[in-house]
Amino acid sequence: MGGEITLGHYLVLSGALFLIGLAGVLLRRSLLVVMMSLELLLNAANLALVAVGRFQGIPDPQVAVFFVITVAAAEAALGLAILVAIFRIKKTTAADQMASLRF
Amino acid sequence: MEQIFFWVLAAGLLISAVTVVAVRNPVTNAVCLVSTLVFEAALFITLEATFLAAVQVIVYAGAVMVLFLFVIMLLDVRVELLGKISWPKIVGVGLVFVLALVALPKLFSAFPFAGEALHWGHAKVPGTAQDLGHLLFSAYGPLFLTTGVLLLVATVGVVVLCRRDTEA
Numbered sequence: 001m002g003g004e005i006t007l008g009h010y011l012v013l014s015g016a017l018f019l020i021g022l023a024g025v026l027l028r029r030s031l032l033v034v035m036m037s038l039e040l041l042l043n044a045a046n047l048a049l050v051a052v053g054r055f056q057g058i059p060d061p062q063v064a065v066f067f068v069i070t071v072a073a074a075e076a077a078l079g080l081a082i083l084v085a086i087f088r089i090k091k092t093t094a095a096d097q098m099a100s101l102r103f
Numbered sequence: 104m105e106q107i108f109f110w111v112l113a114a115g116l117l118i119s120a121v122t123v124v125a126v127r128n129p130v131t132n133a134v135c136l137v138s139t140l141v142f143e144a145a146l147f148i149t150l151e152a153t154f155l156a157a158v159q160v161i162v163y164a165g166a167v168m169v170l171f172l173f174v175i176m177l178l179d180v181r182v183e184l185l186g187k188i189s190w191p192k193i194v195g196v197g198l199v200f201v202l203a204l205v206a207l208p209k210l211f212s213a214f215p216f217a218g219e220a221l222h223w224g225h226a227k228v229p230g231t232a233q234d235l236g237h238l239l240f241s242a243y244g245p246l247f248l249t250t251g252v253l254l255l256v257a258t259v260g261v262v263v264l265c266r267r268d269t270e271a
Contacts (some may be wrong), residue, residue, distance in 0.1 A: 001152040005109045013113050019203050024124035027196030036136045043143050051152035057227030063238050070250050076167045080174045081264040083162030087178050
């Protein structure tokens with residue numbers, strides 16, 4: 001592992017980060033933590049994009065990351081607003097308590 | 104030098120990411136997510152994407168995480184209780200493990216670690232604000248304007264969602 005750092009290192013790191021985030025989205029009950037894990041997923045994608053852009057010599061992935069950060073900010077704001085609205089009614093943020101539509 | 108920075112930052116990134124997912128106190132989760140985002144910004148610097156690193160710290164670790172912490176404090180969320188083991192949960196764990204066992208080795212073999220090595224100062228794409236600004240306001244101009252509309256819609260949506268019906 002003492003060798004040079006290549007594109008593969010960054011992509012595997014990004015894949016590992018994605019898996020950690022995926023585990024959080026699938027396993028946690030608190031919707032707040034699920035949203036934080038979503039941010040981890042987006043960041044894993046960002047890391048892969050920047051790494052590919054750097055090693056292939058193309059600037060466009062960095063612009064894509066810029067847009068991902070913007071959309072993530074909008075997503076976090078809307079998601080947290082929905083969470084606050086739900087909390088007012090249900091008094092909980094646990095995902096399995098929100099089963100009103102379950103048949 | 105590149106190796107030392109990469110391994111230290113990668114270890115920090117993964118450790119704080121695991122803490123985000125594993126710890127039960129929401130405030131600890133949020134603070135660990137901040138450190139994850141800062142480690143990622145440092146990794147952006149090792150890839151010579153300096154403007155994105157700055158944006159990452161200011162927008163993500165700054166603004167978005169303050170939003171998270173505000174909501175945690177506003178809702179006064181207690182430490183999460185343990186849920187009961189359910190089938191979807193077991194399927195979820197299985198899915199993650201299968202992905203970890205299948206996808207990561209695939210990535211390892213798909214990218215033989217023999218390509219171009221990382222050497223600072225040899226980037227073909229400098230990631231300064233000037234370079235990104237040129238792209239954003241020329242080729243990606245329409246997309247950039249659309250982002251403005253998106254943020255406006257998000258702002259209006261948040262206000263509508265959190266409004267209490269005072270007149271009803």
